[in-house]
Amino acid sequence: MPFKATGIPDLLVYEPKVHGDERGYFFESYNANTFHDEGIDIRFVQDNQARSSYGVLRGLHFQLAPYAQTKLIRVLEGRILDVVVDLRTGSPAYGMVHSIELSAENKLQLLVPQGFAHGYSVLSPTAEVMYKCDNFYNKASEGGILYNDPALAIDWGIPAGKAVVSEKDKVLPLFADVQHNFIFQQ
Incomplete structure (x- = not known):
């Protein structure tokens, strides 16, 4: 089975079958x-595809419904710590944080359903990240949570002084103050 449960409903790790020999894979x-x-x-x-250097921290981002996005995230080069927060009201995992290292080497992918905030930090000298989305980008529906919210206590794997964070991400609201419209569907 190529999909592994994470302990959070609908959040799955996809592990593709890799065929390798002396030529490569x-x-x-x-x-x-x-x-x-x-x-x-x-x-x-x-x-979507992004290239970043060590210490870059992107997130935590989401798009409000009806523009919410399911994402399938993978790393083409380097390694990242991929982090999600369940924002679906009524979810048994509401407010839970899940993190996983994704890399070009391990070829794991994270399937993030609609209703999650998503972000990642770059753990290697550079990383190239690609992700598929089931909905188009819509600037007016952007939302987010402050990456260093003490209530979430996320360890991004980057020393505090080495994190490179956009000005936009530094002023996102705390989890307790975030406005969203996600509902858990069973």
């Missing part, structure tokens, strides 16, 4: 049939 980073066979039917409409 090959794997399907995404196959709609593989996802469908596991009961996951998502129509991805946008791919």
Whole structure:
């Protein structure tokens, strides 16, 4: 089974089957049939790619419904600590933080459903991150949570003085003050 549960409903780790030999490796980073066979039917409409240096911290971001996005995140080069927070009102994991190291080496991917705040920190000298989205970017629906909210106590794996954070991300609200419209669906 290529999908592993995380302990948070609907948040899954995808581990593609990698075929390697003396020439290198090959794997399907995404196959709609593989996802469908596991009961996951998502129509991805946008791919995003970002390159960052060590210490860059992006997040925690989300888009409000009806522009919320499911994301399938993977690393093409380097390694990151990928972090999500469940924002779905009524979820048994509401407010829970989950983090996982994704890298070009381990080829793991994180399937993040709509209703989660998402961010990552770069742990290698550089990292190139690609993620698929099931909804288009909509600037007016942007939201976020302050990356260093003490209530969430996220260890980003970067020493405090080495984190490179955008001015926009430094002024996001605390988790307790965040406004969102996500509802957990069973």
